[in-house]
Amino acid sequence: MFIVIIGSGRTGSLLAGNLSRSGHEIVVVEKRTASFTLLPVDFSGFQIKGDAMENDVLKEAGIKSADLAIVTTGNDQVNYLVTQMAKENFDVPRILVRTIDPAVEDMYKNEDRVEIFSQISLLAENIISKIDREGMKLE
Amino acid sequence: MNYKDLLVSRYFLIFKYTGMIIMFAGAAILSPLFVLFAYPEEANYSFYFISAGGLAVLTGLLLYIYGIKNKKEDVELSLNEGSIIVIFSWLGAIVFSAVPFVSGLNMSWSHAVFEVVSGWTTTGLSLVDVTEAPRIFLLWRSIMQFFGGAGLAVIALSYLLPVHGMGLYMAEARSDKLLPHVKRSTLMIMRIYTFYTLVGVFLYYISGMGLFDSINHSMAAISTGGFSTQADSIGHYNSLSIEIVTIILMFLGTINFATHYTLLKGKVKTFFKNAEIRFMITSLLLLTPVIMFFSLDIIYPYLGENLRQSFFQLVTALSTTGFSTISFTGWPAFANFIIILLMLVGGGTGSTAGGIKQYRVYLIIKSIYWEIKEQFLPRRHVSSNYLWRGESKFYVKSEHVQRVANYIILYLLTFFVGVGIFTAHGYTLLESMFEFGSALGTVGLSIGITGLDTPLMVIWTEIIGMFLGRLEFLIILYAAIKLFKDGIYISRHKN
Numbered sequence: 001m002f003i004v005i006i007g008s009g010r011t012g013s014l015l016a017g018n019l020s021r022s023g024h025e026i027v028v029v030e031k032r033t034a035s036f037t038l039l040p041v042d043f044s045g046f047q048i049k050g051d052a053m054e055n056d057v058l059k060e061a062g063i064k065s066a067d068l069a070i071v072t073t074g075n076d077q078v079n080y081l082v083t084q085m086a087k088e089n090f091d092v093p094r095i096l097v098r099t100i101d102p103a104v105e106d107m108y109k110n111e112d113r114v115e116i117f118s119q120i121s122l123l124a125e126n127i128i129s130k131i132d133r134e135g136m137k138l139e
Numbered sequence: 140m141n142y143k144d145l146l147v148s149r150y151f152l153i154f155k156y157t158g159m160i161i162m163f164a165g166a167a168i169l170s171p172l173f174v175l176f177a178y179p180e181e182a183n184y185s186f187y188f189i190s191a192g193g194l195a196v197l198t199g200l201l202l203y204i205y206g207i208k209n210k211k212e213d214v215e216l217s218l219n220e221g222s223i224i225v226i227f228s229w230l231g232a233i234v235f236s237a238v239p240f241v242s243g244l245n246m247s248w249s250h251a252v253f254e255v256v257s258g259w260t261t262t263g264l265s266l267v268d269v270t271e272a273p274r275i276f277l278l279w280r281s282i283m284q285f286f287g288g289a290g291l292a293v294i295a296l297s298y299l300l301p302v303h304g305m306g307l308y309m310a311e312a313r314s315d316k317l318l319p320h321v322k323r324s325t326l327m328i329m330r331i332y333t334f335y336t337l338v339g340v341f342l343y344y345i346s347g348m349g350l351f352d353s354i355n356h357s358m359a360a361i362s363t364g365g366f367s368t369q370a371d372s373i374g375h376y377n378s379l380s381i382e383i384v385t386i387i388l389m390f391l392g393t394i395n396f397a398t399h400y401t402l403l404k405g406k407v408k409t410f411f412k413n414a415e416i417r418f419m420i421t422s423l424l425l426l427t428p429v430i431m432f433f434s435l436d437i438i439y440p441y442l443g444e445n446l447r448q449s450f451f452q453l454v455t456a457l458s459t460t461g462f463s464t465i466s467f468t469g470w471p472a473f474a475n476f477i478i479i480l481l482m483l484v485g486g487g488t489g490s491t492a493g494g495i496k497q498y499r500v501y502l503i504i505k506s507i508y509w510e511i512k513e514q515f516l517p518r519r520h521v522s523s524n525y526l527w528r529g530e531s532k533f534y535v536k537s538e539h540v541q542r543v544a545n546y547i548i549l550y551l552l553t554f555f556v557g558v559g560i561f562t563a564h565g566y567t568l569l570e571s572m573f574e575f576g577s578a579l580g581t582v583g584l585s586i587g588i589t590g591l592d593t594p595l596m597v598i599w600t601e602i603i604g605m606f607l608g609r610l611e612f613l614i615i616l617y618a619a620i621k622l623f624k625d626g627i628y629i630s631r632h633k634n
Contacts, residue, residue: 002319020303020320021303023303023320023322024320025318025319025320025323026319026320027319040215041215041216041217041304041305041306042215042302042303042304042305043304044303044304044305044308044316044319044320044321044322044324045316045319045320046316046319060531
């Protein structure tokens with residue numbers, strides 16, 4: 001599968017390394033050169049340096065032919081804009097987005113082809129399910 | 140797990156992968172046996188190939204079995220570890236490939252190693268008498284060039300090894316990615332390469348060459364190798380159409396696979412923007428008339444003949460192939476000097492060719508231009524210098540220029556050392572520069588020095604030159620230093 005990953009921070013680079021190792025074709029887009037160093041040694045995809053909010057940068061990353069886009073920058077506004085660009089301008093069939101503030105989850109509510117992963121909601125759910133499983137009772 | 144255990148487990152992995160590649164080399168040694176279907180009378184030579192191939196497969200298997208004793212999870216290879224695998228795979232392939240020449244053709248080990256190094260590094264200097272050698276040996280020489288042109292690491296990455304990292308790929312002097320995954324990239328390289336070779340066989344065949352010769356010459360041309368099945372190389376046929384086909388194939392062989400991929404995708408404009416393509420076209424357009432009218436018009440009085448001979452020899456030198464249609468011994472010094480220059484420049488990076496590489500020379504010329512330009516710009520100007528590489532602009536940083544300049548200096552130093560050794564044996568400066576430049580650039584043109592009665596010292600200088608030229612120096616140093624350091628560390632921490 002051809003996957004474009006926007007943002008190569010801790011999340012993006014971890015994803016890029018694991019997906020590359022399992023044989024997917026990966027292109028990573030990142031603004032800061034220093035962040036590319038987070039990519040593991042066995043990452044063998046392309047690295048595109050540039051601001052993903054620019055149309056030309058996304059074009060250079062070949063997002064037009066991507067089967068999947070993963071948007072994982074550390075900024076909700078950027079994530080939302082890039083998701084819209086990938087969806088509307090480049091017609092990416094499937095987009096996975098990371099959200100940080102749980103409040104922005106509503107923004108993605110009626111978007112088809114887009115799926116969100118909210119790190120704080122996931123964390124909260126995990127903790128709550130842990131509490132439920134171990135049957136901790138309120139005194 | 141402490142550092143020593145980590146190191147040891149990595150060496151087990153190196154054993155395993157090297158074993159697998161050597162097993163592949165063994166299979167390659169067995170492949171010339173296919174010639175027996177067409178020429179069953181050569182069956183008495185098959186024993187030499189079966190024994191050499193079997194020996195290689197057995198050695199590879201032993202290394203592999205020793206390597207998988209370590210049950211640890213597979214780790215990724217760094218460039219240094221990739222270098223070790225590449226060097227030992229190449230050495231293994233060379234030693235086992237030489238066995239049939241020693242046992243079957245009664246060559247000495249030095250001469251046999253020379254022949255196979257010339258094959259695997261796609262040089263094309265030869266000590267085998269092609270008029271008398273059995274066809275099975277001729278085919279084996281071409282097959283070595285075919286696989287050597289692609290490179291053992293590329294073949295290993297595309298089909299054999301479960302490796303996803305760039306270390307092994309970069310260890311064989313390649314860095315271009317065609318697709319955003321190293322495995323897909325190498326598979327694509329193998330496809331393009333095999334496709335061109337098949338096209339070459341077809342083109343030669345319809346130009347009137349026999350099928351056996353077509354197969355051999357096509358493999359030798361696309362790999363920019365230059366082993367021929369005829370004593371006079373391509374000149375034997377004296378046919379314009381065969382020469383044109385050869386020129387086309389040599390061009391295809393000398394162009395970077397990433398650039399080929401751009402062309403195959405239909406991006407013709409980007410193709411002609413590419414730094415190496417521009418450099419190649421300019422230098423050939425410039426130098427062909429220069430040697431035609433300033434040097435060779437004495438030997439070839441007719442314009443058509445002059446153009447045909449000059450252009451062919453220039454392309455064979457620049458592409459580092461080494462097919463020839465004439466003998467260089469009778470050429471004037473100036474023409475031979477131009478040929479030496481082109482042999483030093485060589486082909487494209489990430490292609491099957493050798494030499495300093497057009498990209499590096501182009502970059503250095505450009506950076507001289509940039510330096511002069513900046514001198515006359517306003518004091519507070521900001522500029523970003525770029526050139527076209529693959530499909531995109533590449534912004535050149537000064538560290539990159541430094542690396543390239545270091546490489547060129549290292550290359551030229553080695554060249555001078557080699558030329559020194561040659562002249563010490565009594566050859567003229569021109570002969571020495573021509574022959575060693577040809578070996579170091581893995582070209583294979585000869586001015587007549589290399590032969591069965593050449594001193595062994597000179598033969599070994601050429602062997603080392605070819606090996607260094609193909610694997611691009613530094614990785615050999617990296618591998619040696621890494622082995623040395625790790626050896627000391629492991630022996631100091633015995634328990």
